[in-house]
Amino acid sequence: MKPLTDRQQTVLTFVEEFCEHQGYPPTVREVAAAFGIQPRAAVDHLAALRRKGYLHREPGLSRGLSLTSKSPGPVVEVPLLGRIAAGQPLLASENVEETLPLPRSWVRGEEVFLLKVTGESMAPVILPDDLVMVRVQSRVARGEIAVALIDDDATLKRVYEEAGGLVLKGDNPDFTPLRFSPDEAADVKILGKVVGVYRNLEGKRRG
Amino acid sequence: MKPLTDRQQTVLTFVEEFCEHQGYPPTVREVAAAFGIQPRAAVDHLAALRRKGYLHREPGLSRGLSLTSKSPGPVVEVPLLGRIAAGQPLLASENVEETLPLPRSWVRGEEVFLLKVTGESMAPVILPDDLVMVRVQSRVARGEIAVALIDDDATLKRVYEEAGGLVLKGDNPDFTPLRFSPDEAADVKILGKVVGVYRNLEGKRRG
DNA sequence: TAAACTACTATACAAAAGAATACGTGTCAA
DNA sequence: TTGACACGTATTCTTTTGTATAGTAGTTTA
Missing domain, CATH: 2.10.109.10 (Umud Fragment, subunit A)
Structure with a gap:
């Protein structure tokens, strides 16, 4: 899988931990708020993560975000x-x-x-x-x-x-x-x- | 844990399978659509499931629904x-x-x-x-x-x-x-x- | 037998959330 | 030096989504 930038890695880690703790994935805005950035910037990060194959996004759906990589082992x-x-x-x-x-x-x-x-x-x-x-x-x-x-x-x-x-x-x-x-x-x-x-x-x- | 009615059990099963397949929980409307009922009716079911302790809902949040009991446990x-x-x-x-x-x-x-x-x-x-x-x-x-x-x-x-x-x-x-x-x-x-x-x-x- | 619970229809509204537009900055390779 | 790329701010628009109001029925329970 393609390598992530440091920033992208921290965003991915945040998403993983959010899912683990909350039981549901974060919204774009929640990601943005967590890093003190604007929603648009968060979208860019999520797009990069999707492009590199680390997660999947269902366009238009709120929280329509699912982790592909990690995979909660069988x-x-x-x-x-x-x-x-x-x-x-x-x-x-x-x-x-x-x-x-x-x-x-x-x-x-x-x-x-x-x-x-x-x-x-x-x-x-x-x-x-x-x-x-x-x-x-x-x-x-x-x-x-x-x-x-x-x-x-x-x-x-x-x-x-x-x-x-x-x-x-x-x-x-x-x-x-x-x-x-x-x-x-x-x-x-x-x-x-x-x-x-x-x-x-x-x-x-x-x- | 309190017993579920047949209908509630099928709704819970749907939510569990949705989470498993999609990676994120369903919305009220998705639950409603899956059973061909109105959103309000789905809310009733989810409220019953929450009251009986089978899942947790974060009020106001879209897909703010997480399985407590069964589910792929932590x-x-x-x-x-x-x-x-x-x-x-x-x-x-x-x-x-x-x-x-x-x-x-x-x-x-x-x-x-x-x-x-x-x-x-x-x-x-x-x-x-x-x-x-x-x-x-x-x-x-x-x-x-x-x-x-x-x-x-x-x-x-x-x-x-x-x-x-x-x-x-x-x-x-x-x-x-x-x-x-x-x-x-x-x-x-x-x-x-x-x-x-x-x-x-x-x-x-x-x- | 009244009260509580279950299971639903129909309509409406406001908040939540995704996406779009318009810009600005710095890096790096062609 | 130009263009792709990663990263960012600010604002706005539109859809999605949760929730509320107002009912209707059947079943269970005290």
């Missing part, structure tokens, strides 16, 4: 589930506490959701207050970490499907593995596989 | 550094391998960057191939995890500043702590504090 809105109930619609909007924009490269699969970890059973790999990303799938490979629903309680465990039944095991040795006979295993529903963990280390005593 | 482009050299400009574009859009709520601080972990010295909290988020700061509190630059080598360690000098210690007991006399400590530069860890669990044998 993001996917991933729902953070507050609670998980046995009631079918897992991703129903009532359960969605908020939705976080994550880079597409992190989101593996179509149906994914985030969950805030509560127990210590998966320590030290997964700790309380971690955010885990879960891909919805009803089966996981042996030994993989999954979200299992047991009587309306969602838990994070490694899953071992064996001839003798189903074993759900935490990494934390303080927790005894849960064993289910083939009959009982029907009450256990695998909601999905844990494909990622995010941990915030700010203001924590222990990692 | 993202910050965080640079993923490929290598870290002693040469001053840490976030110089030559060192930036790519830039990932992360939710603002995860990004604590002004200057942050991401780093891919290579060594095992911080296991089990931080493992190879993890992505750590680092906030640029030259000092960290005792025992916090920091990125330290020792002779052009960036390492992840807990930092203990003591009267007897500086100690850099990994969580992994297999690694012996690095000790620096007050004199030697001048060669160690703290680049920043580790404020977050992201781990991808896809295709791993063990967490």
